[in-house]
């Protein structure tokens with residue numbers, strides 16, 4: 001129970017990877033804020049799962065790309081729970097299509113949620129962390145940010161951008177013992193990847209040395225480590241969780 005007494009906020013905590021991150025952090029003793037944008041039923045299920053195992057959590061619905069609303073909600077959370085000690089910027093969306101046909105709105109939506117959302121939420125929690133001289137910020141990037149992907153210029157740009165955000169924040173916040181790191185999943189079985197055709201799935205699996213898509217729990221384990229006191233000497237790094245699909249850094 002290494003996170004006893006800590007408060008965590010997980011954006012996009014209602015489903016998929018975020019849900020497993022919530023369960024894992026709650027199992028480690030953290031009080032977990034479950035952020036989501038619209039799927040209240042899924043958020044309720046996440047909280048029920050946390051409580052079934054004796055953990056504690058609360059709902060934190062807001063759109064991470066809506067700066068005013070996000071700041072307001074995070075202020076309320078900080079007032080109610082003293083501080084946010086751990087922030088997991090996990091909320092993400094895709095709007096895929098080849099660049100030649102991509103609409104500006106599809107570019108903007110993906111950059112706003114995946115990259116600007118992380119900037120907005122991090123900025124809102126960092127003052128409290130600086131005061132406490134302790135904090136953990138974990139940004140959910142993607143293997144696609146490192147490899148690129150045809151049909152995902154918006155998503156790959158946002159995910160690569162998160163790496164630059166992470167490294168710069170890590171340098172700005174290190175003197176206050178706040179670490180900022182990324183987790184970069186490969187292809188993980190969630191709603192986001194549920195519409196891949198059997199053919200694409202087979203082709204992907206051929207590129208994965210461990211021979212299978214990942215599970216949300218595989219990613220949550222890496223987040224749990226980066227959230228823990230044990231990772232205190234790591235900052236500005238990316239942990240790759242991709243079955244060996246990409247081995248660079």
Ligand SMILES: NC(=O)c1ccc[n+]([C@@H]2O[C@H](COP(=O)([O-])OP(=O)(O)OC[C@H]3O[C@@H](n4cnc5c(N)ncnc54)[C@H](OP(=O)(O)O)[C@@H]3O)[C@@H](O)[C@H]2O)c1
Pocket residue numbers: 011012013014015016017018035036037038039040042062063064065089090091092093113114140141142143184185186187188189190191192193
């Ligand atoms: N699945 C993969 O293969 C994979 C691979 C690499 C990286 N990732 C990254 O991992 C993260 C989680 O992916 P996932 O597969 O678990 O996705 P998912 O199953 O599609 O869930 C997305 C989550 O993000 C929330 N969300 C979306 N837009 C939001 C917004 N504007 N404000 C607040 N919350 C918002 C959703 O809330 P609602 O439930 O309310 O809609 C949901 O909780 C994303 O950043 C994704 O890019 C995923």
